[in-house]
Amino acid sequence: xxxRRVRWQPYYAVVALLCAAVFISYIDRTNISVGAIxxxxxxxxxxxxxxxxxxxxxxxxxxxMLASGALANRFGGKIVLGAAVVWWSLFTVLTPVAASISLPxxxxxxxxxxxxxxxxxxxxxxMIGRRVPVLQRSRxxxxxxxxxxxxxxxxxxxxxxxxxxxxxxVPFYLFGAIGxxxxxxxxARVEVGSDIEAPASAEPTPIPWSKLLxxxxxxxxxxxxxxxxxxxxxxxxxxxxxxxxxxxxxxMNAGLLSAAPSLSxxxxxxxxxxxxxxxxxxxxxxxxxxxxxxxxGLCAGAVFxxxxxxxxxxxxGLVLMCCAAGSFAITISGFAPNSLDIAPRYADVIWGIxxxxxxxxxxxxxxxxxxxxxHTGSFAAPFFVTAGVSLFGALVFLVxxxxxxxxx
Numbered sequence: 436x437x438x439r440r441v442r443w444q445p446y447y448a449v450v451a452l453l454c455a456a457v458f459i460s461y462i463d464r465t466n467i468s469v470g471a472i473x474x475x476x477x478x479x480x481x482x483x484x485x486x487x488x489x490x491x492x493x494x495x496x497x498x499x500m501l502a503s504g505a506l507a508n509r510f511g512g513k514i515v516l517g518a519a520v521v522w523w524s525l526f527t528v529l530t531p532v533a534a535s536i537s538l539p540x541x542x543x544x545x546x547x548x549x550x551x552x553x554x555x556x557x558x559x560x561x562m563i564g565r566r567v568p569v570l571q572r573s574r575x576x577x578x579x580x581x582x583x584x585x586x587x588x589x590x591x592x593x594x595x596x597x598x599x600x601x602x603x604x605v606p607f608y609l610f611g612a613i614g615x616x617x618x619x620x621x622x623a624r625v626e627v628g629s630d631i632e633a634p635a636s637a638e639p640t641p642i643p644w645s646k647l648l649x650x651x652x653x654x655x656x657x658x659x660x661x662x663x664x665x666x667x668x669x670x671x672x673x674x675x676x677x678x679x680x681x682x683x684x685x686x687m688n689a690g691l692l693s694a695a696p697s698l699s700x701x702x703x704x705x706x707x708x709x710x711x712x713x714x715x716x717x718x719x720x721x722x723x724x725x726x727x728x729x730x731x732g733l734c735a736g737a738v739f740x741x742x743x744x745x746x747x748x749x750x751x752g753l754v755l756m757c758c759a760a761g762s763f764a765i766t767i768s769g770f771a772p773n774s775l776d777i778a779p780r781y782a783d784v785i786w787g788i789x790x791x792x793x794x795x796x797x798x799x800x801x802x803x804x805x806x807x808x809x810h811t812g813s814f815a816a817p818f819f820v821t822a823g824v825s826l827f828g829a830l831v832f833l834v835x836x837x838x839x840x841x842x843x
Contacts, residue, residue, distance in 0.1 A: 445566065445626075446566055446567055446568075448624060448625075449562055449566045449567075450563075450566075450567065450575050450578060452617070452620065452624065452625065453516075453559045453562060453563070453579045454578055454579050454582040455582075455617055456516060456520055456559065457555055457556075457559065457579055457580070457582040457583055457586065458583075458585055458586040458589070459524075459586070459613060459614045459617055460523070460552045460555045460583075460586065461583045461585075461586025461590060462586045462590040462594075462610050463524070463527045463548065463552070463610050463611070463614065464492055464549075464552060465587055465590035465591065465594070466590055466594040466606045466607065466610055467488065467489060467492075467530075467545070468489065469590075469591060469594040469598060469606075470594060470598055470603045470606060470607070471485055471488055471489060472598075473598050473602075473603040474534060474603055477603075478534065478538070480538070484538060487538075488538070488541060488542060488545060490798070491542045491545040491546050492545045492546070492552075493549060493794060493797055493798055494546050494549060495545070495546035495547060495548065495549025495550035495551075496550070496552055496794060497549075497791060497794045497795075497798075498549075498550065498553070499550045499554070500553045500557070500787050500790050500791045500794065501787045501788060501791050502787070503515065503519070503554035503558070503787055504783045504784040504785070505642060505784055505787065506554070506557075507557045507558040507560075507561040507783040507787075508561065508642060508780075508781060508783045508784050511561065512558040512559065512560075512561030512562035512565065513562065513621070513622075513625050515554050515557075515558045515561070516554060516555065516558035516559065516562070516621070517618055517621050518554075519553075519554035519558065520551070520555075520614050520618045522551035523547075523548050523550075523552050523614065524611045524612075524613075524614030524615045524618070525615075526544050526547045526551065526611075527607050527610055527611035527614065528607060528608055528611035528612065529611075530545070530548075530604075530607040530611075531603075531604035531608070556786055556790060557783040557784070557786045557787045557790070558783065559579050560576075560774065560782045560783045561782065562625075563575050563579070563775070563782075564775055564779050564780075564782050564783070569775075570712055570715050571712060572712075572772050573707075573709075573712045573715070573724075573768045573772050574705070574708040574709055574712050576708065576768070576771045576772040576775075577704045577705050577707060577709075577711075577767045577768055578704075578705055578708065580704065580771055581700065581701045581704035581705055581764065581767060584697040584701040584704070584764075587671060587697055588697045588698060588701075590610075592694075594606045597609065642781060642784055643842060646842060647781060647785065650777070650778075651835040651837075652773075652777045652835065652836055652837040652841055653774075653777070653778075653785055653841075654835065655773075655831060655832050655835035655836035655837070656770050656773050656774060656777075656785060656836070657788060657789045657792050658827075658828055658831040658832065658835075659729050659766065659769060659770035659789075659828055659831070659832040659836070660770050660771075660789040660790060660792065660793040661792045661793045661795065661796065661828065662825055662827060662828025662829075662831075663729075663732070663733065663763060663766040663769075663770060663793070663828065664793040664794070664796050665796040665800050665821055665824045665825070666736060666740070666759065666760075666763050666824075666825065668796045668797040668800050668801055669796075669800060669821055670696055670697075670756070670759075670760060672804070673801070673805075673808075673814070673817070674692075674693035674756070675692075675693045676808075677756075677814050678693065678749065678753075680808075680814070681752065681813070681814060682748070682752060692753055695753060695756075696753075696757050696759070696760035696761075699757040699758070699760050699761040699764075700761055700763065701764070702761070703760075703764045704764035704765070704768075707728055707764065707765040707767065707768040708767065710768070711724050711728055711768035721773075721776045721839070722836070722837050722838035722839060723838070724838065725768075725769050725772070725773045725776065725832075726769070726832060726833055726836050727769075728765055728768040729766050729769025729828075729829065729832045729833075729836065730769075730829040730832060730833050731762075731765055732762050732763055732764070732766035732769060733763070733766060733825040733826065733829035734825070734826065734829050735758075735762035736760075736762035736763040736822075736825055737821075737823075737825040737829075738822075739755050739758045739759035739762060740759050740819075740821055740822040741818065741819065741822050742755055743755050743759070743814070743815075743818050744813070744814070744815035744818060744819075769832065769836075770789070770832065770836075773836065774786055774789075776837075776838040776839070776840070777837060777838070777839065777840060777841040777842070778840070778841055778842040779840075780843070781842060800821075803817070803820070804817040807820065
């Protein structure tokens with residue numbers, strides 16, 4: 436018993452800190468959604484200026500995603516993630532100062548925040564590859580990735596309470612300070628190196644970009660990630676509006692209702708991660724497990740979205756939305772750990788590639804949803820489009836994905 440505890444303690448500590456980093460990244464990126472309401476009134480922004488502020492984060496986020504994967508691969512996840520959290524936490528703290536000076540400076544601060552947060556998932560994948568044994572990685576990836584749902588659920592009500600009670604700058608100061616405290620624990624607790632055998636090499640090697648980009652299995656991950664993120668961004672941006680517009684609930688109640696699908700997603704992601712590792716323990720191939728999780732998640736999620744336009748009450752709509760969100764979360768045990776199967780030494784780089792494409796739905800998918808609602812008068816069309824994207828992603832992943840090692 437003592438030997439087992441000593442062996443596993445570093446693994447649990449690292450995964451817990453990675454979960455906290457993802458959680459902090461999402462409270463830092465989400466607090467502006469509530470804070471901007473008060474900021475708009477103080478600074479006299481119009482809706483267009485407010486939209487520029489809200490979307491500027493993604494300019495930085497997508498710009499450095501690919502580079503952050505390469506940096507994590509070269510210098511290791513500990514250094515890259517620790518530096519990234521310090522960077523974005525400082526810009527979170529500086530947000531009120533930037534806003535008080537000028538709108539362009541605030542936009543610059545938000546872009547800088549996005550640049551820092553681009554590293555959180557590639558660096559986390561690097562650390563999981565270095566620290567977590569193969570048959571526990573589905574659970575580790577699911578737990579770390581699903582922390583984004585917990586961060587979102589926490590940030591919206593807590594930011595609202597802080598803004599109402601103490602003023603809009605306080606969430607930025609408080610959440611930024613939490614990130615700096617995390618960085619202190621990270622650098623003190625986590626050692627450089629690897630607790631298990633390669634995938635990570637002690638000696639840096641050139642990244643085989645050409646070989647990676649020619650692998651069908653890599654592009655299956657890219658498509659799977661893109662199609663899994665499309666409904667994620669749709670729900671995070673439009674759920675309150677869906678409940679308010681479709682069922683006539685108040686904005687406050689719409690916000691509360693919107694938390695339930697995120698909680699469902701958090702729970703199902705971790706149940707699926709556990710189940711995926713149990714299948715691997717039982718001798719199922721990684722190819723089977725990844726394809727099973729990805730296709731079941733996307734297809735089931737698509738079915739629930741197709742049923743949503745027929746929801747006759749807010750309760751039915753909420754249940755169907757929770758089922759859809761939970762189903763899509765199952766894919767976290769499909770595409771997300773798949774890079775560790777096919778090229779564990781370059782899992783961070785593959786995540787950087789796939790998440791570059793998977794950020795596009797946050798820009799274009801969210802815009803398309805608004806355009807469709809304006810032109811059709813309901814959310815049926817966006818739900819149908821999202822279901823179609825999901826089914827396409829399931830088909831591509833089913834045909835081209837692999838769990839076999841592609842690159843040593």
